[in-house]
Amino acid sequence: MAKTAIKQSILKPRKNLRRNLFIISLLVVPLLHFVVFWLYVNAKTISLAFYDFDPWSNSYKFVGIQNFVEQFRHFRERPETLKMFINAFRAIPINLACLVLAVIIGYAFSKHIYGERVFRVIFYLPSMISIVILTLCYRYMFMYNPGMLEGPAAMLLRMLGVNYNGWQTASDDPQVISNIWWLISIFCVWASAGINIILMSSAMSRIPEEVIESAKLDGVGFWRELFQIHIPLIMPTVSVFLVNSMMAVSAFYLQPMLILGTNPGPSAYNTVGWYMFYMAPKAQNSDMPTISTVGFILTVSVSLLVIIVKKVTDKLTPDVDF
């Protein structure tokens, strides 16, 4: 007994050392990655919003909130800088439309609509296909080049007697801008339903059978069951979805960019994410403070929105466990 105790006390430090070395070897790469690609990059992005580049000394100088004052002046004087933010926030209504669709489709799936399995497979298909291909599909469907390509959707519209003059080239005409934004929004909803359906229907599948059974016995109708039973019970999932969709605001650029097919696009279609994507390869040291300031303003407004959304959805979530 005493012998083993001594043995252990001698062995323990060595064993601990080996264990610690092992833990360090597991963690060293992920932690380094975190420090470089997360901590450093984020710290640099945020801090440079408060600096300005001085070309004479070739260094950054602290200027306090001057960048923000200037940025807000730009909002008033140059509408395209403000447009960029407004367009980025279009991602939110688009996400909401996706959510409504996903809830209705998921609900129909949970009620085992005829052909559920086949629909599930087909609806999820866009998630397997590159957005580049999806946008091309969408464009060619609606393409109308007189004498050349008339896409099937354009043909259908013409046969239905709609006065459709093709995939309008981006111009500054407000009507055209609004049309193209509609095309972009419809594309986003069309292409994103699948993944959201999975999210919603798996949340609905966790609702206990008895709850739905008892509602059925009470003669609860289709919509009432959706609004009073399913939606409240999947509220936690909806809340996560909403928070994610707020965060998606800064990453909203591929859809307008690929649908328009140009980079850089005319300012009427620019989003903050697109601006970042466009600036990345060509940004000089002197551009960095502006980039940081734009990013910072978006980060703060998105964070505020996330907090509000969390508060509201927490209120709407019934306090039940199942």
Next chain:
Amino acid sequence: MNKIKKAKRENRVIMSVLFVLFCIYAATLLLPLIWMFINSFKHDNNEFFYDQWKFTSFTLNNYKLLFTGDNNVIGMLINSLILSLSIPTVSAFFSLCAGHAVASFDYKLKGIVYFIFLMPMFVSVAGTTPYVYKLLNDIGLLDTHIGLILMACGVSGFGFLMYYSVFKNISRTYSEAAMIDGAGYWRTFLQILVPQAKNLIAAQWVMGFIGTWNDFSGPYLFLNSYPTLGVGVKEISDNVDKGGSYPELFANIILMMIPMLVLYFAFQKKIMTVSLGGGIKG
């Protein structure tokens, strides 16, 4: 009783309407793909413009051109494969490492490490892309495959959480038994613990493969001189707008889609269980 009947009838009517709408939506998803497939076998644009829905002619020339034409599709295919095979692998490996380190041992800084790996899930700062670009440029990894792969070596919140909970739920007696038998820490980890998570790893890996294969902005920004299929298809389509051959582009698109469709139909159930993201398709 009457009420229940009424509700049932209402149900049936609404479900029928939804069924029709679902069929239409499914058609809009499938028809463009079929349309591209049919037209990838046409000789040239004129034949394609003439009739878009029939096999008026049949040629495999466009597929042959993929491998012999000027677009260097083979190069794109290789770039896509390099990235899609390596990125999910390193990402899974380091997520496993991090999950194991936090879930299976007790030490002082554990709480902080756990917190660090979850941070990227909750805090996202806008406007970092130009800084990442600059950083890669400064360390000389811009436009190299290594740079993109290195960026995938981190631990993203979701994958980490999954592996963390897997290792947390594996009883420590397993690894203790292996250690008593003389296995080292690495051997215990790789031969005893990792295989227990293999279903999850496979599902995550397939999702990662698909995500990387379909990625556009990563390779476009950070690997500009070595276009992947996604970037290449975009470039070829830009040329088509200026008068290039549509059927050739369609053949290219089909080539890019086929591996994904194969994976989809092979791993459909698995893919659906791990894809719990959401939002706008991007």
